[in-house]
Amino acid sequence: MYKIIAKKQLNSAVEEMVVHAPYVARKCEAGQFIILRVDEAGERIPLTIAEYDRANGTVTIIYQVVGHTTRLLAALNPGDSIVDFVGPLGQPTHLARHTRVLGIGGGVGAAPLYPQIRALHEMGVACDVILGGRSREFVILEEKFAPVVENVYVTTDDGSYGEKGVVTDKLRSLVASGVRYDEIIAIGPLVMMKFAVLAAKELGIPTMVSLNPIMIDGTGMCGGCRVTVGGETKFACVDGPDFDGYLVDFDELMRRQGMYKEEENHICKIGRG
Amino acid sequence: MANMSPKKVPIPEQEPQVRNRNFQEVALGYTAEQAIEEATRCLQCKTRPCVAGCPVNVPIPEFIQEVAAGNFDEAYRIITRENRLPAVCGRVCPQETQCEEVCVRGKKGEAVAIGRLERFVADTWMAGHQPETPEIVKKGIKVAVVGSGPAGITCAGELAQLGYDVTIFEALHAPGGVLMYGIPEFRLPKALVQREIDSIRKLGVEIVCNVIVGRSITIDELFEEEGFAAVFVGSGAGLPSFLRIEGENLNGVYSANEFLTRSNLMKAYEFPKSPTPVRVGKRVAVVGGGNVAMDAARTAKRLGAEEVYIVYRRGEDELPARAEEVHHAREEGIIFKLLNNPVKVHGENGWVTGLECMEMTLGEPDASGRRRPIAKEGSNFVIGLDTVVVAIGQSPNPLIRQTTPGLETERWGGIIVNEETMKTSKDGVYAGGDVVTGAATVILAMGAGKTAARAIHEALEKR
Numbered sequence A: 001m002y003k004i005i006a007k008k009q010l011n012s013a014v015e016e017m018v019v020h021a022p023y024v025a026r027k028c029e030a031g032q033f034i035i036l037r038v039d040e041a042g043e044r045i046p047l048t049i050a051e052y053d054r055a056n057g058t059v060t061i062i063y064q065v066v067g068h069t070t071r072l073l074a075a076l077n078p079g080d081s082i083v084d085f086v087g088p089l090g091q092p093t094h095l096a097r098h099t100r101v102l103g104i105g106g107g108v109g110a111a112p113l114y115p116q117i118r119a120l121h122e123m124g125v126a127c128d129v130i131l132g133g134r135s136r137e138f139v140i141l142e143e144k145f146a147p148v149v150e151n152v153y154v155t156t157d158d159g160s161y162g163e164k165g166v167v168t169d170k171l172r173s174l175v176a177s178g179v180r181y182d183e184i185i186a187i188g189p190l191v192m193m194k195f196a197v198l199a200a201k202e203l204g205i206p207t208m209v210s211l212n213p214i215m216i217d218g219t220g221m222c223g224g225c226r227v228t229v230g231g232e233t234k235f236a237c238v239d240g241p242d243f244d245g246y247l248v249d250f251d252e253l254m255r256r257q258g259m260y261k262e263e264e265n266h267i268c269k270i271g272r273g
Numbered sequence B: 001m002a003n004m005s006p007k008k009v010p011i012p013e014q015e016p017q018v019r020n021r022n023f024q025e026v027a028l029g030y031t032a033e034q035a036i037e038e039a040t041r042c043l044q045c046k047t048r049p050c051v052a053g054c055p056v057n058v059p060i061p062e063f064i065q066e067v068a069a070g071n072f073d074e075a076y077r078i079i080t081r082e083n084r085l086p087a088v089c090g091r092v093c094p095q096e097t098q099c100e101e102v103c104v105r106g107k108k109g110e111a112v113a114i115g116r117l118e119r120f121v122a123d124t125w126m127a128g129h130q131p132e133t134p135e136i137v138k139k140g141i142k143v144a145v146v147g148s149g150p151a152g153i154t155c156a157g158e159l160a161q162l163g164y165d166v167t168i169f170e171a172l173h174a175p176g177g178v179l180m181y182g183i184p185e186f187r188l189p190k191a192l193v194q195r196e197i198d199s200i201r202k203l204g205v206e207i208v209c210n211v212i213v214g215r216s217i218t219i220d221e222l223f224e225e226e227g228f229a230a231v232f233v234g235s236g237a238g239l240p241s242f243l244r245i246e247g248e249n250l251n252g253v254y255s256a257n258e259f260l261t262r263s264n265l266m267k268a269y270e271f272p273k274s275p276t277p278v279r280v281g282k283r284v285a286v287v288g289g290g291n292v293a294m295d296a297a298r299t300a301k302r303l304g305a306e307e308v309y310i311v312y313r314r315g316e317d318e319l320p321a322r323a324e325e326v327h328h329a330r331e332e333g334i335i336f337k338l339l340n341n342p343v344k345v346h347g348e349n350g351w352v353t354g355l356e357c358m359e360m361t362l363g364e365p366d367a368s369g370r371r372r373p374i375a376k377e378g379s380n381f382v383i384g385l386d387t388v389v390v391a392i393g394q395s396p397n398p399l400i401r402q403t404t405p406g407l408e409t410e411r412w413g414g415i416i417v418n419e420e421t422m423k424t425s426k427d428g429v430y431a432g433g434d435v436v437t438g439a440a441t442v443i444l445a446m447g448a449g450k451t452a453a454r455a456i457h458e459a460l461e462k463r
């Protein structure tokens, strides 16, 4: 059992949770993730490691409540326990000593982006970040990014906060104004990553993305997480989750992510029988 | 005087058309009367070929003699001297190519039903006893076991019995390896696997789930930071192979591992009571001819598919699955498309619509000794389908070899060992089971676990 140490609401749909998981905390690095099961009958879901504390053996996760399992998770409180919490999974992010990197975080994608940007900052790389959301509420972690980047730019679809528009608009205007980036790290909904990569390609900036296909074991055992990268099949859980965005077949991935739409809707409506 | 009937006492089974709609066990097991009757078919011959035919040398005639006399508890004690998982082995061992293949009675008629008797003895014991907590004098020496499949469980059990403090690290949330996530409920009830694992815990073995060796902790760290004196790697062959043909990433194409894991470990057949779903559709093709393929096909049928095909590129004689499983699959209405090789998965809007195959003929034997399949030009045809399950084999997961310097492996990923001791190229590290042999059998994995335990004990005694 993995004890919940602390929990905080970040907006109406996003929460942060600190969990005691010493085997994960002892070795995890930026870019890696965990898989948890809330209870004995539960489903396994993957979540990125947002922060960790090796001395206290704790790991922080940030999740958006979107369906059955994230709702069960949100119902728990400090002092409660999660039955399974396994990790660290996936490859740590390959962090290069660039001069300047731009992070793009869409919605809850800001959570997996944060540890990567922080690690770059600690390496002495100058970073900026664009945080995008549907409206003000969906822009998260601004205050966490502030100390590790030079500039936090915010865009919202409805203009309720920051600039009105999408993250790619801001990316183009930054580059047009003369800012030079050696690399972009874009993490968010698949559509956002797809368009961020298209824009970055036009601008000639290498772009890493973090993929989130449906997973079960997270150890390379099932192949459910397979994605096509550069024409080759990769298992996102062991070969990724970070990949060169130029090479990812986003359309295939979007389709595969929707494989259980009907079932997800079903279980969402009826709860568990 | 022995019972000279040339046939085994039949084992009661669920009717095929009933059982292919449920996940309860197919075979129901002998009654005490049936077991005694079958046991009296054993001639108690002096040569005992069956014992040599068993990879862990269970004293078969001895236990059968006790069954014949109605001493079922004694029979259990005799079996478990050599085999820690009799309820499992009685169900899934390929007895027809091991102990029963060489049984003297098999020369004229059918062999003694050794597997069915083993199963009866184990089930009877479990029904009447709780796992025992034996008195063990502890040595205060720690040994780590990676993986809780049959190899790991056996090695851990043997070492615990000898007084070592054994910790098993398991990557998944439930121990048991393939017994838990691969082999379906209707062939091996999970409550029974649980029971066998409980008895290993009673020996003092600690099982720590959710720890991935190579990620959560490395083998070097097990020695240096955690103070383990030896490590046994029984991490299995869990990496699924794909066909590498067009359309394989369409929605509706599964590896057998994913399909079976969703169904067995995550209990998708109880969806939505269990929250993990699985897509089956009306028409399913399983590609492959081994036990894994048979299990996937029979699972698909039980999940409600109307037509289920086995697509295999060689012929009937080459099917690697146990004859009994092929027979069960046919009884349950699985359709065999033999001598057909898939070349492309067809799809529409991202979902599978069919599997294009070519007809094959068999040529000269290849390196594996089986006749090589050769495609017939222009014989392509398409089977209309909703789901394709790929069951063409597994190899060891690369994680441990990538994170363990000094551990030598074969090109295909298997860990290289000295077969007498299961010792690897790295000091203090032993390995056995599918991670060494590639996908094999439960009993061979158990045998390897046992051999390694003996060698670890000898090496640690000498220290």
Ligand SMILES: Cc1cc2nc3c(=O)[nH]c(=O)nc-3n(C[C@H](O)[C@H](O)[C@H](O)COP(=O)(O)OP(=O)(O)OC[C@H]3O[C@@H](n4cnc5c(N)ncnc54)[C@H](O)[C@@H]3O)c2cc1C
Pocket: A033, A045, A046, A047, A048, A049, A062, A063, A064, A065, A066, A067, A068, A069, A070, A071, A108, A111, A112, A211, A212, A213, A214, A215, A241, A257, A258, A261, A264, A265, A268
């Ligand atoms: C490597 C990895 C890291 C991730 N990190 C985070 C994270 O840090 N924070 C976070 O909030 N989420 C993260 N996700 C996504 C998260 O796993 C899903 O949101 C979660 O599985 C939904 O489970 P559910 O039962 O609540 O929803 P479900 O009922 O299963 O689904 C509800 C909705 O979520 C969508 N969905 C389902 N599975 C996924 C998925 N794997 N990815 C995206 N959408 C999905 C469905 O299409 C549906 O619209 C990550 C996914 C991966 C693979």
Ligand SMILES: Cc1cc2nc3c(=O)[nH]c(=O)nc-3n(C[C@H](O)[C@H](O)[C@H](O)COP(=O)(O)OP(=O)(O)OC[C@H]3O[C@@H](n4cnc5c(N)ncnc54)[C@H](O)[C@@H]3O)c2cc1C
Pocket: B092, B093, B094, B146, B147, B148, B149, B150, B151, B152, B169, B170, B171, B172, B175, B176, B177, B178, B179, B182, B183, B184, B211, B212, B213, B214, B234, B235, B236, B237, B238, B260, B291, B292, B295, B397, B399, B400, B432, B433, B434, B435, B439, B440, B441, B442, B443, B445
């Ligand atoms: C569907 C199916 C049906 C089968 N049917 C039969 C049958 O009828 N008869 C028969 O004899 N055999 C059968 N087999 C084969 C048999 O199950 C295997 O040969 C046997 O289970 C191998 O045992 P093992 O202990 O080597 O590995 P496994 O049973 O594979 O166990 C390995 C364990 O190690 C864990 N692990 C892997 N990597 C790590 C890591 N890095 N850290 C921690 N833990 C790790 C895995 O999660 C797993 O639990 C079948 C196999 C399958 C898949």
Ligand code: FES
Pocket: A214, A215, A216, A217, A218, A219, A220, A221, A222, A223, A224, A225, A226, A235, A236, A237, A238
């Ligand atoms: S999640 Fe199963 S192989 Fe990646």
